[in-house]
Amino acid sequence: MPDALALTWNQYRLERRMFWRNPSAAFFNFLLPLLFLTGAGAILAGNQHQLNRLIPAIAAMSVMSTTFTALAYNIVFLRERGILKRIRGTPLPALSYFGALAANALTNTALQIGIVVLAGKLIFGIGWPRDWAGLIVFVLAGVISLAALGVAFAHAIPNFESTAAYVNAVFLPVVFISFYVFDSHSAPGFLRQIAEALPLKPLIDGLYGAFITGSGLGNQLDALAVIALWGVFGLYFAVRGFSWEQRGG
Amino acid sequence: MTNTAPAIEVHGLTKRYGEREAVRGIDITVARGEVFGLLGPNGAGKTTTVEILEGYRARSGGEVSVLGHDPGSRSRALRQQIGIVLQSGGIYGHITPREALRHWAAFYPNPRDVEEVLALAGLQAQADARSRTLSGGQLRRLDFALALIGDPELIFLDEPTTGFDPAARHAAWETVRNLRALGKTILLTTHYLDEAQALADRVAIVKDGRILAAGPPRELGTHQPAHYCVTYRDGSGQSVELQTSDPTSLLNELTTAALARGERLHELSVARPTLEDVYLELTADA
Numbered sequence: 001m002p003d004a005l006a007l008t009w010n011q012y013r014l015e016r017r018m019f020w021r022n023p024s025a026a027f028f029n030f031l032l033p034l035l036f037l038t039g040a041g042a043i044l045a046g047n048q049h050q051l052n053r054l055i056p057a058i059a060a061m062s063v064m065s066t067t068f069t070a071l072a073y074n075i076v077f078l079r080e081r082g083i084l085k086r087i088r089g090t091p092l093p094a095l096s097y098f099g100a101l102a103a104n105a106l107t108n109t110a111l112q113i114g115i116v117v118l119a120g121k122l123i124f125g126i127g128w129p130r131d132w133a134g135l136i137v138f139v140l141a142g143v144i145s146l147a148a149l150g151v152a153f154a155h156a157i158p159n160f161e162s163t164a165a166y167v168n169a170v171f172l173p174v175v176f177i178s179f180y181v182f183d184s185h186s187a188p189g190f191l192r193q194i195a196e197a198l199p200l201k202p203l204i205d206g207l208y209g210a211f212i213t214g215s216g217l218g219n220q221l222d223a224l225a226v227i228a229l230w231g232v233f234g235l236y237f238a239v240r241g242f243s244w245e246q247r248g249g
Numbered sequence: 250m251t252n253t254a255p256a257i258e259v260h261g262l263t264k265r266y267g268e269r270e271a272v273r274g275i276d277i278t279v280a281r282g283e284v285f286g287l288l289g290p291n292g293a294g295k296t297t298t299v300e301i302l303e304g305y306r307a308r309s310g311g312e313v314s315v316l317g318h319d320p321g322s323r324s325r326a327l328r329q330q331i332g333i334v335l336q337s338g339g340i341y342g343h344i345t346p347r348e349a350l351r352h353w354a355a356f357y358p359n360p361r362d363v364e365e366v367l368a369l370a371g372l373q374a375q376a377d378a379r380s381r382t383l384s385g386g387q388l389r390r391l392d393f394a395l396a397l398i399g400d401p402e403l404i405f406l407d408e409p410t411t412g413f414d415p416a417a418r419h420a421a422w423e424t425v426r427n428l429r430a431l432g433k434t435i436l437l438t439t440h441y442l443d444e445a446q447a448l449a450d451r452v453a454i455v456k457d458g459r460i461l462a463a464g465p466p467r468e469l470g471t472h473q474p475a476h477y478c479v480t481y482r483d484g485s486g487q488s489v490e491l492q493t494s495d496p497t498s499l500l501n502e503l504t505t506a507a508l509a510r511g512e513r514l515h516e517l518s519v520a521r522p523t524l525e526d527v528y529l530e531l532t533a534d535a
Contacts, residue, residue, distance in 0.1 A: 010355050014344075021343035021379075081339030086395070089303060089333040090356045091325045244305075 004096050011092065011100035019104065029070065029108050033062050034115065041124055048125060055120045056207040057179055062112040063142040064171065064200055067105050071150030072157065072167050074101065080160040085245040102147055109143050120211065130214025137217060138206035141227045145199055148234030155241040174200050182208075199230040254317065256281045256403050256434040257302060262311035264297050264458075271297045273458035274311070279436060281402075284429050286449030286466075287438040290532055294458040295438040296336060299407050302436065303333055316403055329357055332396035332404040336411070342381035346372050346391050349380070350398050357399030369427070370394035371420060386417045393424060404428060406437045410444060422447055442525050452524070454531055461531040466524050476522065479503070482515040 020026055037058055044050045078084045087097055113135075120126040129135045157166045181187045181195035182204045195201040202223035209215040217224070257279035264272040272294045279285040287295045300306045301313060304320040304327070313320060318327040340349060347363060354360035367376050370390040375383055380391065389409070396404060406425070410418045425448050428435060439445055445452045446466045453463040462469055476492035479499060483489055493499040496519050507514050 007355065010352070014341075014348075014352055018341050018343050078339075082335065082337055083339045083341065085305070085335060086333075086338040086340070088305065089328065089331075089335070090353065091328040091399075092356045093325065 004093050007092055008096040008099045008103070011097055012103045015100055015104040016107065019108075029066060030112065030115075033058065033065065033112055036061075037116065037119055041119075051124045052126055052212045053183060053208065055116060055124055055126050056211045057182055057204045059113055059116045059207050059211070060142065060178075060200055060204040061175055062116060063109055063139060063203060064146050064175070066108040066112055067143050067147040068150040068153070069167050069171055070108065071101070071105055071147050072154045073163055075151055075154035076157045076160050076163045079154070079243060080246055082245070088244045105147055106143055109139065113139055126211060129211045131210045131216060134206065134210035134214075134217050134220065138203060138210055138220070138224070138227075141206075141224060141231070142199070142203045145227045145231030145234055148231055148238045149199070152234050152237035152241065155237070155243060158247070174198055177201075178204060197226065199227050202226040253281065255279060256283070256316060257285075257436060258312070258314040259298075259302070260312040262298065262301065262313060263309045264294075264301060264306065265309045271458055272301075275455070275458070275460055277453060277460070277463075279434060281434050282429070282432045283450045284425065284435045284437060284448055286445040286452040287436070287455055288440065288442065288445045288452050288528065289455035290440060293455045295455050296407055298455070299405055299436065299438055303331070303405055304328070329399065330402045332399060332401035334392045334396045334404070334406045334409050336407045338392055340380050340388070340391065340395075342379065344380050345377045346380065346383075346394065347376040349391065350394055353395050353398045359400055360398050361400045363398070366394050366398050369397065369424065386413060389413070389417075389421075393421070397428070401433070403434045403436070406435060408438055408440070410439070410441070418444070442528055446524050454528055456532045462527065469524055469527055478520040478522075479518070480520075481517040484510070484512040
């Protein structure tokens with residue numbers, strides 16, 4: 001279907017243009033992780049062991065914020081503003097539309113991972129990633145899984161005003177638990193079990209392997225399996241509960 | 250396209266939301282090139298009916314055909330031939346009307362010219378302004394423009410002028426008349442009687458999910474119990490008002506009697522029931 005592909009590309013270009021025209025979205029997507037990187041980097045300067053662990057964790061957080069957070073926001077915004085409903089009334093195929101939204105999120109992820117990789121090499125002395133294939137596989141798995149979870153989570157958010165509260169109620173604890181368990185050997189067992197079962201900690205493990213140890217995908221299959229399971233769960237609920245319009249509207 | 254089959258055919262349409270029956274058996278046939286108005290109070294089932302025809306909602310029962318398609322199957326071929334003005338449809342805040350129209354045009358096989366549609370909708374002056382800076386009326390015109398860019402055969406207008414000032418309403422009416430002159434079929438919902446009267450070739454009055462009356466706005470009510478109203482001032486200057494369903498014989502009686510008394514019936518008038526009378530009588534809560 002070359003026509004559907006052309007429409008996807010057309011829609012993707014529109015989404016990119018709209019993204020850059022919205023200064024606050026561009027800020028939260030790029031400047032905030034950069035600030036995080038700079039701040040944490042400054043505090044840990046000279047502690048190479050800590051930096052080696054921090055950079056992959058920030059990369060994983062970037063994947064989550066550009067997919068899960070950004071898509072939950074986006075979908076709720078588009079739904080509550082009536083843009084989804086308007087799009088649904090046109091001949092634009094739904095797959096083209098959501099393909100473009102996903103490609104838009106993937107572009108932001110790729111840009112952020114690029115920034116983290118460059119900063120890791122040029123500023124934080126962790127060198128280039130040891131395992132590029134592992135990096136690509138884990139980033140892609142993370143994108144698909146967390147993007148689907150973001151869309152699925154949007155169904156639970158009743159209106160645009162409460163989006164920040166809902167998203168942060170998930171994003172912040174998940175980041176906190178995952179970072180803590182990843183960083184600390186003395187984390188309580190139950191916390192470790194929770195973190196291992198959530199998608200972010202396995203993503204950090206996978207990216208740590210790709211960036212620092214080069215342990216290879218073969219040693220990371222458990223982590224990949226957890227991310228994939230969340231992906232299946234996310235895709236199922238993303239499609240099943242999808243609402244094109246405001247509830248009660 | 251010399252298709253003479255009706256643009257819209259609806260038989261026994263029903264829609265249930267759980268216990269609530271929003272639509273309870275509606276029949277509509279809209280001919281090609283016709284402007285058909287669905288008139289009724291809020292919550293009558295107008296929007297539910299239209300959204301079933303647009304393919305937004307699944308019906309609970311009945312037969313529906315829109316340009317020969319079942320809208321429930323959501324075929325792309327159908328969506329290429331219809332234009333929809335929703336009651337409230339949003340748009341990206343950072344897009345300009347010209348960009349939006351160019352982008353939407355790519356969805357359709359034979360779109361109209363972007364500049365032409367900007368002119369038709371009266372948006373030339375705002376063509377390059379971000380949509381978030383447009384007024385409510387200008388956004389509504391953008392809704393029109395986006396619905397027309399694909400050069401649709403059939404256009405759905407769901408309360409197109411709610412919230413408009415009188416000048417903007419008349420401008421919107423002009424647009425609808427222009428579309429009709431182009432041979433487009435239009436299904437319009439409104440709760441403004443004058444709008445239905447001014448635009449629609451035929452109207453159906455909807456209440457509680459049923460059609461109470463249907464026909465051309467001028468004829469609507471002549472079959473109804475609503476009465477002709479005869480008023481005059483008698484010889485003593487007293488104003489008299491009489492209701493009848495048979496004005497011919499009443500006038501004959503009155504004038505014969507007056508002439509026999511050597512009087513004149515001052516300010517004599519016979520008023521046909523207006524659409525408003527019919528509407529108010531039909532939609533009044535019993």
